[in-house]
Amino acid sequence: MSKNAYLDTISQNTAMGTEVRIVDRAGVGAVKCELEGGKARVELGKNIDARHVETGYGRLFFRYGKGLSASLKHLIVDGETPADVGHPNTTLTLRESVALVRYFNGILCAPAAKIDIPRGRDVWLMLLAPINNSPRIDVSKSLLVAEEASVSASLSAGEEGLRYSLNAYGSGFRRAGLELVKRINTGTSLTHGLERITVKQRLAEVKPGESIQSIWTPSKGPTELVLAIMRSFPSLKDITAILQALGCSVRNNPFLGPNVTPNPFTIGDGGPTEYRVRLTLNGRTVDEAEVKVFLVE
Secondary structure, three states: OOOOOOOEEEEEEOOOOEEEEEEEOOOOOOEEEEEEOOEEEEEEOOOOOOOEEEEEEEEEEEEEOOOEEEEEEEEEEEEEEEOOOOOOEEEEEOOOOEEEEEOOEEEEEEEEEEEOOOOOOOEEEEEEOOOOOOOEEEEOOOEEEEOOOOEEEEEEEOOOOEEEEEEEOOOOOOOEEEEEEEEEEEEEEOOOEEEEEEEEEEEEEEOOOOEEEEEEOOOOOOOOEEEEEEEOOOOHHHHHHHHHHOOOEEEEEOOOEEEEEOOOEEEOOOOOEEEEEEEEEOOEEEEEEEEEEEOOO
């Protein structure tokens, strides 16, 4: 295997019959991943001189301007244990994995482990897994209204997701809309400044005299379990490989830089993602409600 031809393989979990896509961008050799009881036990195949392993819930943040800026950090630390001699093992608790990417600015959040390497770049693991639980949704208010027109929207939480209806019975406006705004905010850092990504999804749009109703269903994460292994400061190729494993296409224009398809690219709901449903009139927000999504409890 060449220096840059790191593994991107499918590993069979014989205990659960579950396929795990392993994206090894740190060159750690054969990796074993076993799932049991809502946890994943990961064993690295290569001899690594490590001091300890820190587990929890982490984020990968990346931004492309004049060049790529990317790093990993823990948002929640569950615990820290001394590393096994030679081949560090770690156990991760399955939680929501979410990703929001616009152009080539993005945040991925998932269960993560940092393997502390003395006098070297640490190795990080991120486990992006599908969630099988039914969603629980909380809505701050059930009715959104536009004071200057006979336009309203109703919201309610159902077993499948968020039910909504948009009704525009009046006149004096061109269009009314309902949009879902997703935002992940992981704070600030010296490396990136404000770590925030916001994307908008149009739920409905009507003209005067029209009405529509439908349901928004939260995404339960990637279609398959993906274990990403990388160094503390991932490269453009590292991030591209991870996004491709999650089903996102990346194109790199030599003049404009990388971009993603679809744009924006999103997977997974819940976790650290903040949600708002906004009622708009002629493109202007006139009312909104906060929504909370819980996939794992």
